[in-house]
Amino acid sequence: MAALNNAGLPLIRCPSSCSESGTLSSLSAGKLAFVKLLAGNAIRLDTEGCRSLGFYGGVGAGSSFSRPMKAMGDYATISGKDIPHMSTIGKSTNIMWHKCPVGKLDRQQLLQQKGCVIWITGLSGSGKSTLACALSRALHMRGKLSYVLDGDNVRHGLNSDLSFKAEDRVENIRRIGEVAKLFADAGIICIASLISPYRKDREACRALLPEGDFIEVFLDVPLQVCESRDPKGLYKLARAGKIKGFTGIDDPYESPINCEITLQQEGRECLSPSEMAETVISYLEEKGYLSA
Numbered sequence: 058m059a060a061l062n063n064a065g066l067p068l069i070r071c072p073s074s075c076s077e078s079g080t081l082s083s084l085s086a087g088k089l090a091f092v093k094l095l096a097g098n099a100i101r102l103d104t105e106g107c108r109s110l111g112f113y114g115g116v117g118a119g120s121s122f123s124r125p126m127k128a129m130g131d132y133a134t135i136s137g138k139d140i141p142h143m144s145t146i147g148k149s150t151n152i153m154w155h156k157c158p159v160g161k162l163d164r165q166q167l168l169q170q171k172g173c174v175i176w177i178t179g180l181s182g183s184g185k186s187t188l189a190c191a192l193s194r195a196l197h198m199r200g201k202l203s204y205v206l207d208g209d210n211v212r213h214g215l216n217s218d219l220s221f222k223a224e225d226r227v228e229n230i231r232r233i234g235e236v237a238k239l240f241a242d243a244g245i246i247c248i249a250s251l252i253s254p255y256r257k258d259r260e261a262c263r264a265l266l267p268e269g270d271f272i273e274v275f276l277d278v279p280l281q282v283c284e285s286r287d288p289k290g291l292y293k294l295a296r297a298g299k300i301k302g303f304t305g306i307d308d309p310y311e312s313p314i315n316c317e318i319t320l321q322q323e324g325r326e327c328l329s330p331s332e333m334a335e336t337v338i339s340y341l342e343e344k345g346y347l348s349a
């Protein structure tokens with residue numbers, strides 16, 4: 058069961074059959090087990106093969122009631138002691154991930170749902186905020202916890218330092234993507250509703266989440282319909298040259314190519330916000346996000 062890893066430390070490996078046999082596999086889903094590991098030296102847990110047991114490698118994904126989990130990285134030896142390596146992420150030097158003993162799976166069990174991100178993208182006036190609210194309400198009625206991150210709203214606080222020039226939009230989307238990831242990790246159905254005009258940035262947010270947990274919803278409403286709605290009068294100002302770099306007028310919007318859900322404006326007909334919300338809820342139900 059134990060081998061040496063490349064740092065010369067004993068590596069505890071789950072047997073490939075661990076999800077099928079042994080005492081741990083007899084636990085039913087959602088139950089917790091405490092594992093006592095006896096080792097003279099520091100150990101490194103290689104839990105990749107044991108996901109069905111609730112052991113997850115990487116950042117905060119599953120239940121982690123095995124204490125040494127925060128030491129997932131390689132080790133350095135200083136003064137004869139093995140200590141976990143510090144990381145450098147961007148400009149943050151000497152940082153180390155601290156893992157909490159209550160994990161995503163535990164929270165999902167509590168909430169009876171799966172955390173995910175529903176990313177609503179589209180032009181200003183396409184109905185993003187309306188759909189986000191309708192969806193949040195419909196989920197709430199079903200006893201499911203969601204939280205809306207609306208671009209406009211987040212710009213009132215966290216992102217109030219950002220303008221609408223291209224690099225600031227990139228940063229706006231990146232931050233909302235990171236916050237949405239935290240909400241999903243909390244087990245919450247996070248509804249992010251922002252123009253997010255650039256495909257590359259949406260894809261970067263998708264890449265932050267496990268496969269399937271980023272659900273992109275495209276409100277495919279033609280510019281002329283959005284412009285005719287113009288609830289805030291912004292298109293009028295943009296056409297008059299009083300707002301520069303307005304999406305769809307003199308700043309680009311890149312439509313998704315392979316998104317999970319497209320909600321189209323067909324001719325003059327448009328689904329009502331609650332019908333749109335039901336379409337998204339059907340998707341969530343089908344993919345198992347509305348149960349733990």
Ligand SMILES: Nc1ncnc2c1ncn2[C@@H]1O[C@H](COP(=O)(O)OS(=O)(=O)O)[C@@H](OP(=O)(O)O)[C@H]1O
Pocket residue numbers: 180181182185186207208209212221225226227229230250251252253254289291300301302303304308
């Ligand atoms: N130049 C420009 N272009 C587009 N939109 C503008 C602009 N200036 C202000 N607004 C208002 O800001 C809202 C969009 O904010 P977002 O954070 O969603 O935009 S982005 O994702 O960073 O592109 C957007 O809200 P919605 O209409 O709800 O989309 C506008 O009301």
Ligand SMILES: Nc1ncnc2c1ncn2[C@@H]1O[C@H](COP(=O)(O)OP(=O)(O)O)[C@@H](O)[C@H]1O
Pocket residue numbers: 179180181182183184185186187188286288327328329330
């Ligand atoms: N499904 C819909 N059908 C008809 N009108 C809609 C629909 N969704 C939103 N609207 C209207 O369109 C306008 C813009 O909606 P909003 O949600 O503010 O869009 P966005 O957040 O994309 O800017 C509002 O006046 C809203 O009432």
